[in-house]
Amino acid sequence: MATDMFRPLADRLRPRRLADFVGQRHLLAPGRPLFEAVDNGRLHSMILWGPPGTGKTTLARMIAEVANAEFIPLSAVLSNIKEIRSAIEAAKDLLAQERRTILFVDEVHRFNKSQQDAFLPHIEEGTIYFIGATTENPSFALNNALLSRARVYVLKTLQTEDLQQLIERALETPEGFGELTVEIPENIRRWFIDAADGDARRLLNFLEIAVDLARDDKNRAVISEELAKDMLAGGSVRRFDKQGDAFYDQISALHKSIRGSAPDASLYWLCRMLDGGCDPLYIARRLVRIASEDIGNADPRALQLSLDAWESQERLGSPEGELALAQAAAYMACAPKSNAVYRAFQAAQRDAAATGSVEVPIHLRNAPTKLMRELGYGKCYRYAHDEPEGYAAGENYFPDGLNPKPYYHPVGRGLEIKIAEKLKRLKALDDAQKTGKS
Structure with missing residues (x-):
């Protein structure tokens, strides 16, 4: 036991039974598919997706233990091709002995496409049961081929009551500090829970450091507010990753x-x-x-x-x-809201892409040179400022042969109410111009 105490508290407190698992009741309550599969030792490949400290590695180890399967862990950050091949060979040897293997890959999203694909034949052949853990959205981080062969389970951030339960277990069980007398006031517990931000590993690290610093030669640790404030002085690091x-x-x-x-x-x-x-x-x-x-x-x-x-x-x-x-x-x-310009821009983009390089109508072209004027550039252009109401009613500004489209539809909110009224008036002038011509 003395040697065991050198292991980190978070590792010592890993549950070995489903009943001891903290949080994730949406997955591990009796009657839930994952609970029933684990409880009955029915293995299948899966992806465990959730924030840090929510129990992904712990759950994978528990599944292996309950199913009496060999657990081979790999880290996508540290493992190379040689280690992956070695793990597969070990799984083949175990299969020859009629023993199942769970190959657990932490941070699986850090493997590239070819590395992820390397597991596929061994999953299909039944050489391994694959469990990948990731903090990233599997839809973006993992190959479709791998996702199609593994069920995705979403682990949620631990709640306050879950973390309170974890503190109690750490203080009361022999694997934790059950052999010590630890005094930690309720307000300090709340500080640690708030700073942990739903991460069980972070909470247990806070607790372990505090107990180590406060422990005396009589196996007693009184955690003071001063000690707790010094530990948390750097502030908690919230879950926020600009790539995640x-x-x-x-x-x-x-x-x-x-x-x-x-x-x-x-x-x-x-x-x-x-x-x-x-x-x-x-x-x-x-x-x-x-x-x-x-x-x-x-x-x-x-x-x-x-x-x-x-x-x-x-x-x-x-x-x-x-x-x-x-x-x-x-x-x-x-402010009043309108996505009318946004929608108009998207619609115009689609038409601009679809119509290709249609020419600008000749009356809309600029004519800065004599040659351009001789070619008719700008001919028959109607200067809007010289027209009644400053508007050239009935004028067409779209390419020849392309039917004008009303992309912009102002909404009845804010300034667009006035804009809609203006456009309605201009349309009436256009209609009058057409009627006059006919």
Whole structure:
């Protein structure tokens, strides 16, 4: 047992029974497919997808133990081709002895396509049961061929009650600190849980360090507020990776909150991203995009305000410039919304791509030289400022042979109400021009 105590607390507390597994009740409650498969020793290949510290490796080891299968772990970060081949050969030898093998690959998303494909024949032949663990969205990080041969299970962030249960187990069981007298006030437990941010491994690391620092020669550890504050002084590191799902999920939440006219939620997600270490200039660029895509001409001031916020961030830096981002986000969330320009732009893009290099009508061409004028460039062009109401009613500005299309449909919100009225008046002038000609 003394030797065992040199192992990290998180490793010592790995559960060996389904009943001891903390969290993931949506997967491991009796009656759930994964619970029944593990409980009955029925193996299948799978991908365990979830944030760090949610039990992916622990679950894989437990599955192997319950099924009485050999567990061969590999790390996609550290393992090379030689180690992969060695693991496959070991699995073949075990299969010859009628023993099943679980090949567990941590950080499987770090393997490239050819490395992932290397496992496929061995999965199909039954040489191995493949379990991959990933923090990245399997839809983007893994090959379709591998996904088609493995079921994906989504592990969720551990909740406060799960982490409280984990602390109790660490303090009471022999594998943890059951042989010590540990005093840790409730408020310090809450500090550790908040700083862990749903990560069991991080929580147990906090607890282990605190106990080690507070332990005296009488096997007693009293964890004081001063000690806890010193440990957490560097601040917690939130789950945020500019290459990962947390990044895209949170920017999506910010965008949708602004689009949904929810200023409070918009500010919350803005602060979540800043708290997680997101580059404020990235957020500034996204706010400019949102101003055009979701507000548009319903309130053109939003575009200018978002640009001003970007400039403020560049000039002032953090944290002063971030207030300008908050101002822009709150204003844009409250502004009238229109995606009319966005939709019109997409429709015009499709037609521009489909029609190819159709020529500009001759009356719309510029004629800066004598030759161009002799060729008729600009002939019959109607100068709008010389027309009644400053509008050349009935004039066509599309290429010859291409039927004019109404791409832009202003919505009944904000400034676009006035724009719609203007366009309606111009259409009436066009219709009158056509009627007069006929």
